[in-house]
Amino acid sequence: MTTKTTPNQLIIDPVTRIEGHSKITITLGEQGEVTDARFHVTQFRGFERMCEGRPVHEMPSLMARICGICPVSHLVASAKAVDAIMATAPPPAGARLRRLMNLAQILQSHALSFFHLSSPDLLFGFDADPAKRHLYGLVQEFPQFAKDGIALRRYGQHMIELLGGKRIHPAWVVPGGVTSPLRAEVRDEILAGVPDAIERVRRALDWYKQAMSRWNEETEVWGNFPTAFLGLVSEDGTAEHYDGTLRAIGPAGTIIHDEIAPTDFANCVGEAVEPWSYLKSTYLAKLGYPDGIYRVGPLARLNVVDRMGTPRADEELAEMRSRLGRWPSSSFHFHYTRLIETLYCCERIEQILRDPGILSGRVRSQAGINRNEGVGVSEAPRGTLMHHYVVDDDGLVQRANLIIATGQNNLAMNRGVKQVAQQYVKSDKLTEGMLNRVEAVIRCYDPCLSCSTHAVGQMPFHIQLVGPSGTVLDELATP
């Protein structure tokens, strides 16, 4: 249902089961100043209800259907939640193979976010003509850059296909492990691609570092505010995307929560619902709502870890910290951290594949229903992903709760939109340049609405400027 708007009317636009629709409302005060800005997600999926009554062993593949961009992340978090219900752990090779696929997923998704979606803004400038500020413009003007992005994404996707049989929605990750072991020739094929992938990420990183000063203004006002950060950390303080425990730190690095086991996630994060968005807002329970605002994703992950744990990524992390400080706060740095993490993925993939145990034929544990509740936590490209299921004694799902990265970044995205609006909206008129910047600040978070592949380089945004009396003064929508 879509209701057309006229002045003094709000648009109600609950388009169901479609991906990536959002709306922004900017509210002005008496003096024409921006008093509030809200990022509304107007789509409703309802997956948590859909899976009630389903056998829990079906959950990983059912949950993977949430998203075509990061199905592996849901597969992994869901399978881990079912592992917990089965009270079992995958054999070492099974866990490593899951980890491998998760890294491939992060690699390909980061390539999509940085190269395909964000780099046109960075290379052409935020005020550039939208007619060329997209992937095809990139291919024409910066062909090597475009090739690198496409090749990296292809490498990650191909790896997922080699492991799981298909690029999107592989049913290979299952409760207890994975369905089939890794063959030596597949390992060798993936390994052969690592040097090329590293070279391509390095090229992008080198370019980004030398170009960073161009975006000083954007860095200052795009989601640049103190918040907490949350992410998984391994026992030795290095980056962790599959296992580990949760760590939350304050804006200056103060530990708020540490060594939180996935099962205790509820002690760490709370969930709030606002009537103006279908996207839940999560907050750090200890700080309350909305003071418990925090961010997840590459920036948060790099802020919470002591070091990455692979040589090249550690060098880059040290350099980043020397440039930006130990805990950079601007959401603009999601781009930088995303690239470092892509480099880490390549190195970690190589490390895992060099382990001789990776070819073990024992990749799946079998067990029945041994607990009535289970939580699975992993790092998805956009941030920490939590799946929480409650089942009956027969293994049928009674309740499911998903805490997804974009929800965890929701409060920060809203604040980022407000910050950008306060910087650029000076009258009762919206301009194209302002729209571009609001899009781009949201894009830093790479939100999965699932937005990222819509109309390459352009999200289906609808922005309203609302006066003090609630009158709609102006509105803009991307075509």
Added chain:
Amino acid sequence: MNVCTLKIDGVEVVGTAGETILDVARSNNIEIPTLCHLDGLSDVASCRLCVVEVAPSGKLLPACAVAVEEGMEITANSDRLHRYRQQIIEMVFLERNHVCSVCVANNHCELQDKAAEFNLTHFDLCPVNPRLEVDATHERFAIDHNRCILCLRCVRVCSEVEGAFTWGVSGRGLDTRVVTDAGAPWGESDTCTSCGKCVQVCPTGALFEKGRSVAQEKPRRPFLPYLTDKAGVPA
């Protein structure tokens, strides 16, 4: 032996008394699609996919349940029959909630195969979308009524081969369900021997072994030597 001659799709064939049109067609390499039929079990003609036209009336009769007669002229494949069969498959899909992508029997499902064979690319009718439950009370097996096509193979194999008579049918029309022990939860059944034959003969993912994930339920009928084709070879 009582032999009769007849024509199927213009081809002169020979059958013996007691053989069905389906038996004779298949022994002459004439394909007639089926869903509820399974060699080794009796036929109940519940799916109607095997309907054929019998001259001169052109009446539609289920090939699996009609015995051959001398001089019959049968059309087993025509545009009209193809259209009817396509509609039957469509209605089977729409009556329950079949979602292949997240089904345990994905890629091993006879209904899915038939949909592909008949090029069922979309639905013209509205789905019923009933709210149906999964009975997972049995220790090893579960039934998801969302995926049941009421072929009744489970009912037949349970009574005709295992002799347990656990499975039966309750309700009528859209409310028809296969049930265990006259409607008791499967896990409380006194008659079920947990042999698993019903699971192995299920053409879809309705009956499955617990713990199976998507696409992991593969029928293992060679383990059921009782089910044989006419030459005595395990089905």
